[in-house]
């Protein structure tokens with residue numbers, strides 16, 4: 001059967017052969033056993049409803065075995081035989097070009113070269129799922145292949161509920177992931193309802209089909225590291241950046257450190273992850289003992305090298321060894337998956353990965369205690385360094401939140417805030433988000449490298465033109481992104497689809513998109529899929545990350561993210577998504593995003609202008625209402641540009657009035 005026929009077939013009438021478990025592929029850890037016997041039965045009934053009754057007797061013992069062995073029913077047998085990757089858009093069987101674009105994006109998220117645990121349909125972050133099982137994948141692809149521009153596919157946390165009649169201007173797909181009744185949103189609720197097969201953790205760009213490999217995070221991390229060095233008034237040359245994680249997102253850190261020009265030490269316990277990133281050229285050297293590491297880093301400091309080193313071991317060993325040998329860490333952070341501390345996101349000291357995985361599944365309490373003990377030791381070592389002048393920031397992985405819950409000494413004197421800022425509080429928020437700068441991205445649907453090169457040149461020209469008359473407040477941002485896009489091809493950032501990212505504000509995003517649309521109309525490039533990370537100005541309400549620099553008390557609300565996705569959906573998005581969890585953990589965040597296919601038409605031009613303007617200015621308006629100075633500046637500027645925009649501006653109360661009352 002051809003690829004196209006297999007897509008159109010959906011769930012096959014004849015059962016495909018059972019698959020061998022391939023240990024060479026990076027698999028998700030076994031999830032903890034959480035279902036009661038009656039719930040296990042329910043999980044099996046839920047899984048079997050995807051299949052004709054004549055297959056139930058064969059599939060029941062197999063799915064039961066998967067549930068017992070892996071803690072989930074992935075339906076491995078139904079993983080397709082064809083290679084999954086972002087094909088050129090014309091390779092997909094489709095009635096709707098927009099639907100074909102979404103198929104391309106879904107396949108990119110499940111490409112073995114891109115996804116963290118491809119056979120468990122996990123793209124990144126340990127549990128960031130595109131789907132919960134292969135039946136959902138097959139059905140969704142079939143629906144997308146069949147649908148017209150008069151229908152909308154409705155996705156309930158990985159499950160394709162079906163195609164519903166709509167209209168041309170409506171999104172082709174509406175995605176929700178992990179939406180829970182608030183009181184049922186604890187981490188164990190995820191374990192339970194995910195095991196039952198009724199919800200999933202979509203992360204940010206996994207379940208929203210907008211992952212572009214580690215490039216997105218390389219860019220964000222480069223901007224963060226550059227600005228962190230600016231913040232401490234030191235050049236990155238010869239400066240030391242210590243962090244951890246070489247996984248899906250965290251693997252970008254050494255590459256970003258190299259682009260910024262510092263010495264990066266990135267610890268990683270998982271040998272596979274270390275070697276993957278090394279073989280991809282994302283980290284320069286591997287060292288597996290602290291003695292050799294200390295000597296190597298001292299040399300690098302003397303020579304003011306730009307180098308990245310993977311330390312194969314627990315990150316706490318690095319912090320402690322550097323403290324003992326008086327190596328001054330300039331910038332410190334962490335990117336283990338602490339949004340998921342009890343299911344493989346953070347490895348305790350003193351155990352191999354295999355031992356820890358075993359304990360996680362079979363001795364849950366001991367695993368929890370070991371993680372907590374390690375976190376306390378980790379935080380103590382960080383504190384010892386910050387006392388000597390290290391600038392430490394939480395990198396949006398819930399390190400401070402989980403450390404505080406573990407009883408580590410990370411709380412500020414008021415007992416509410418943390419001792420250290422999140423990178424959004426100090427860097428991303430005031431320097432980028434408040435001005436509307438965020439992770440705009442695009443994918444060239446032709447799959448051609450030359451299209452990507454042309455779009456890079458177009459984007460660079462637009463930013464350079466904007467920089468000529470831009471106010472001083474946003475010059476640095478524009479310049480950083482011009483430098484980034486100029487070096488993008490040389491830095492070989494593409495893994496998977498022909499995608500690019502840069503940070504731009506509302507005006508920049510719309511102008512770049514408009515210029516792409518013009519180039520498509522002139523047949524200079526093929527169709528382009530616009531999108532962004534959820535980690536953005538308006539897309540995400542996350543009190544310890546994206547909205548951590550909101551100080552009017554509203555950072556625990558999620559109105560902005562909900563408005564964002566609703567607003568995008570009727571202003572022209574091709575697909576929209578809204579998620580619980582993502583980035584910092586289940587129950588801790590609501591985040592949303594969009595995808596938009598542009599085809600060179602006048603309608604595309606209208607849609608992109610309308611939707612991108614809203615997609616950025618919604619968040620600026622909220623940040624401005626929270627009295628953030630940069631955002632007040634940016635929203636006033638937006639109102640000058642667009643007379644139809646009228647936003648309520650906050651009045652600032654004189655501090656003296658409170659002193660005299």
Ligand SMILES: NC(=O)c1ccc[n+]([C@@H]2O[C@H](COP(=O)([O-])OP(=O)(O)OC[C@H]3O[C@@H](n4cnc5c(N)ncnc54)[C@H](O)[C@@H]3O)[C@@H](O)[C@H]2O)c1
Nearest residue numbers: 125245247248249250268269315336337346347396397583
């Ligand atoms: N700051 C941001 O912009 C941003 C963006 C995306 C993700 N994140 C967050 O960063 C975290 C990491 O994301 P990811 O996709 O790389 O996850 P991941 O699970 O793919 O990678 C984390 C890695 O950390 C390693 N690790 C765990 N404990 C360790 C320890 N004690 N010492 C050394 N290594 C250890 C794991 O083996 C794993 O490879 C997540 O919490 C994610 O939500 C932040």
